[in-house]
Amino acid sequence: MKKKPTTVAFKGTHEQELELDRLIAAHKDDPGALMPVLQGAQEIYGYLPEEVQRHIGLAMGIPFEQVYGVSTFYSQFSLNPKGEVAIAVCLGTACYVKGSGGILDKISSILDLAVGETSRDGKYSIEATRCIGACGLAPVLTINNEVYGRLTVAQVEGILKKYM
Amino acid sequence: MVRSTVLICGGTGCSSSGSAKIKDKMVEEIKAAGLENEVKVVVTGCFGLCALGPIMIVYPEGTFYSRVTVEDVPEIVSEHLLKGRIVKHLAYDETVKDNEILSLNDTAFYKKQKRIALRNCGVINPENIDEYIGTDGYQALGKVLTEMQPQEVIDVIKASGLRGRGGAGFPTGMKWQFAANQPAGKKFVCCNADEGDPGAFMDRSILEGDPHALIEAMAIAGYAIGSDQGYVYVRAEYPIAVQRLQIALNQAREYGLLGKDIFGTGFNFDIELRLGAGAFVCGEETALMTSIEGKRGEPRPRPPFPAVKGLYGRPSILNNVETYANVAQIILKGADWFKSMGTEKSSGTKVFALGGKIKNTGLVEVPMGTTLRDIIYEIGGGIPDGKKFKAAQTGGPSGGCIPEKHLDTPIDFENLAAIGSIMGSGGLIVMDEDNCMVDIAKFFLEFTVDESCGKCTPCRVGTVRMLEILDKITSGNGTLEDIDKLEELCNYVKSASLCGLGQTAPNPVLSTLQYFRDEYVAHVVDKKCPAGVCKNLMRYVIIEDKCKGCTACARKCPVGAITGTVKQPHVIDAEKCVKCGVCIETCKFGAIVKQ
Numbered sequence: 143m144k145k146k147p148t149t150v151a152f153k154g155t156h157e158q159e160l161e162l163d164r165l166i167a168a169h170k171d172d173p174g175a176l177m178p179v180l181q182g183a184q185e186i187y188g189y190l191p192e193e194v195q196r197h198i199g200l201a202m203g204i205p206f207e208q209v210y211g212v213s214t215f216y217s218q219f220s221l222n223p224k225g226e227v228a229i230a231v232c233l234g235t236a237c238y239v240k241g242s243g244g245i246l247d248k249i250s251s252i253l254d255l256a257v258g259e260t261s262r263d264g265k266y267s268i269e270a271t272r273c274i275g276a277c278g279l280a281p282v283l284t285i286n287n288e289v290y291g292r293l294t295v296a297q298v299e300g301i302l303k304k305y306m
Numbered sequence: 307m308v309r310s311t312v313l314i315c316g317g318t319g320c321s322s323s324g325s326a327k328i329k330d331k332m333v334e335e336i337k338a339a340g341l342e343n344e345v346k347v348v349v350t351g352c353f354g355l356c357a358l359g360p361i362m363i364v365y366p367e368g369t370f371y372s373r374v375t376v377e378d379v380p381e382i383v384s385e386h387l388l389k390g391r392i393v394k395h396l397a398y399d400e401t402v403k404d405n406e407i408l409s410l411n412d413t414a415f416y417k418k419q420k421r422i423a424l425r426n427c428g429v430i431n432p433e434n435i436d437e438y439i440g441t442d443g444y445q446a447l448g449k450v451l452t453e454m455q456p457q458e459v460i461d462v463i464k465a466s467g468l469r470g471r472g473g474a475g476f477p478t479g480m481k482w483q484f485a486a487n488q489p490a491g492k493k494f495v496c497c498n499a500d501e502g503d504p505g506a507f508m509d510r511s512i513l514e515g516d517p518h519a520l521i522e523a524m525a526i527a528g529y530a531i532g533s534d535q536g537y538v539y540v541r542a543e544y545p546i547a548v549q550r551l552q553i554a555l556n557q558a559r560e561y562g563l564l565g566k567d568i569f570g571t572g573f574n575f576d577i578e579l580r581l582g583a584g585a586f587v588c589g590e591e592t593a594l595m596t597s598i599e600g601k602r603g604e605p606r607p608r609p610p611f612p613a614v615k616g617l618y619g620r621p622s623i624l625n626n627v628e629t630y631a632n633v634a635q636i637i638l639k640g641a642d643w644f645k646s647m648g649t650e651k652s653s654g655t656k657v658f659a660l661g662g663k664i665k666n667t668g669l670v671e672v673p674m675g676t677t678l679r680d681i682i683y684e685i686g687g688g689i690p691d692g693k694k695f696k697a698a699q700t701g702g703p704s705g706g707c708i709p710e711k712h713l714d715t716p717i718d719f720e721n722l723a724a725i726g727s728i729m730g731s732g733g734l735i736v737m738d739e740d741n742c743m744v745d746i747a748k749f750f751l752e753f754t755v756d757e758s759c760g761k762c763t764p765c766r767v768g769t770v771r772m773l774e775i776l777d778k779i780t781s782g783n784g785t786l787e788d789i790d791k792l793e794e795l796c797n798y799v800k801s802a803s804l805c806g807l808g809q810t811a812p813n814p815v816l817s818t819l820q821y822f823r824d825e826y827v828a829h830v831v832d833k834k835c836p837a838g839v840c841k842n843l844m845r846y847v848i849i850e851d852k853c854k855g856c857t858a859c860a861r862k863c864p865v866g867a868i869t870g871t872v873k874q875p876h877v878i879d880a881e882k883c884v885k886c887g888v889c890i891e892t893c894k895f896g897a898i899v900k901q
Contacts (some may be wrong), residue, residue, distance in 0.1 A: 177597070178581070273506070280661065
């Protein structure tokens with residue numbers, strides 16, 4: 143999967159770094175610990191800035207390119223910070239056949255923001271996700287983990303307004 | 307004394323529509339009514355009928371309340387729980403007949419089902435090990451450890467004819483035998499809970515509804531092949547499943563059902579969780595094992611097969627969640643019992659995730675050999691809004707689209723392959739006349755292109771070229787030669803790719819070419835999309851006779867493409883129109899159509 147590196151400056155804090163170091167220490171002796179460490183780091187920072195990936199590589203004795211190789215391989219890892227309003231539209235098959243593609247287009251046009259990107263002010267991000275498993279509610283979108291189901295294109299604007 | 311039990315579904319579907327709030331309200335109302343010692347509230351796994359969620363069942367009556375809201379709760383408490391009067395207007399309409407309430411098992415959705423893998427889902431509290439033990443849980447493990455030799459266990463699984471439910475249908479007993487035959491030493495038992503097919507959720511429901519069934523089966527497998535360590539590779543996108551599995555693992559350890567010296571027999575076994583990070587290719591066994599090792603999840607050539615050289619270079623087996631969910635039942639009830647269900651070559655049952663254009667969206671488990679027609683029309687309730695059936699898609703991005711004429715095929719591994727699809731993990735998406743089959747093929751290919759790991763050229767480059775051709779066709783620039791070229795390319799990718807992902811990636815294209823070639827031809831020759839999906843091939847038009855000139859559409863149009871005077875028919879400027887569809891939804895007179 144193609145991933146765009148972020149244009150947002152790194153704003154990590156000292157507390158976050160301490161937490162990251164504790165995480166790495168806890169996984170020191172586990173075989174195959176890179177994935178759990180990256181997952182934990184993403185929870186701490188909200189995404190995986192290059193600075194953090196370099197830090198993990200150094201601390202774990204893994205070359206940076208290997209860390210980067212893993213972080214860009216899996217779709218869960220994000221190189222971009224999510225927006226304050228993180229919108230995710232399900233593009234699983236069940237949602238797609240019920241028209242989630244149109245819903246995604248609509249959101250993208252209302253916010254004038256491409257899928258997979260975060261607005262410059264950091265307010266919004268749009269993501270196309272794979273099945274979130276709520277196929278009974280298809281088509282589905284989530285905004286900051288709040289689930290909206292059985293949607294029509296006409297409802298989209300009203301939902302977004304709540305977050306504007 | 308407890309006289310009533312309220313089961314509330316806590317699966318992902320019902321949770322997404324607010325079942326947790328309903329549970330809180332229920333507990334609060336029960337307390338307010340002073341019934342807390344008489345009524346028990348239990349959060350269970352998935353009942354299966356996700357379309358009607360959030361779902362609540364009240365026992366002993368077995369009343370099935372559907373689409374429950376927080377506001378409905380006080381009425382259910384004061385009427386049903388306090389006064390014993392069923393709230394008929396909230397009950398699932400199929401269970402209310404001539405003023406009587408039918409058992410859930412008599413409804414069309416459940417009648418033809420046979421639940422083995424899902425037997426505890428929606429029945430027990432998955433976060434309480436005692437409830438699992440109360441339904442014969444961990445008996446099979448006890449039987450295996452105290453009464454059977456490892457080879458006997460493998461023989462039973464072999465004799466049952468159980469085949470891998472993850473997609474390929476490889477005989478499970480044979481897989482275990484290969485690993486058992488390897489010299490003693492470190493071996494691994496792995497479980498694929500990474501459910502990659504977008505639109506399949508059976509594994510998740512088992513993890514959420516009956517996690518101990520998986521733990522017990524993995525321990526049995528460990529005993530059979532001589533392993534003391536298991537790994538469950540589960541999707542990180544399934545937070546509820548991960549959490550319940552973690553709770554179940556802790557409880558099993560506490561009860562001495564995992565860990566050292568299980569049942570005092572000297573057998574040691576423990577399980578570790580590994581979170582997948584969203585990569586479809588990790589459904590392939592060698593890729594999954596590479597991913598557990600913390601690397602990019604790329605597959606490698608086989609042989610050596612994982613049974614010889616798998617995780618960390620050691621003999622390993624990998625089975626899917628649903629496969630494991632059958633194991634304990636087979637040990638307890640015997641291979642003959644299992645073989646008595648299903649078809650000759652595919653014994654037992656299969657769980658399908660029904661989705662798309664179907665009334666009863668949800669999870670169903672039926673004996674192998676049931677026809678698609680039964681599943682879609684009898685159990686699934688058919689196509690909503692009086693639309694016409696077009697195709698059933700099985701096997702996700704690796705499968706194919708099955709047309710009307712094959713609906714009476716009894717479903718098993720061989721039959722599905724013969725009609726150009728695959729069983730896959732059991733996703734079953736129904737499409738109606740409004741779905742464009744070329745667009746669906748393109749949808750799956752976009753997925754594959756995204757998910758191709760890039761290791762082998764046929765898949766990495768071939769799928770991109772296929773997508774380019776499909777793009778050309780759906781945008782109205784295709785030619786008849788493109789269709790032939792596409793078909794040829796499909797066959798190359800199919801035969802030359804390294805792993806299952808690439809080998810099956812052309813299936814959605816090949817099956818739609820086989821059954822819906824006329825739609826491809828319509829796109830390239832007539833430059834029309836018969837279903838009205840492909841944007842470049844259609845335009846929005848206002849039918850003059852029907853338009854009342856109410857101006858509603860003109861006011862809503864985001865690009866100002868609609869003009870006209872009040873009370874006169876309006877027109878759409880095709881140049882300006884971005885085909886967003888808002889006007890169609892706005893028009894109250896059905897005056898706007900796609901052509």
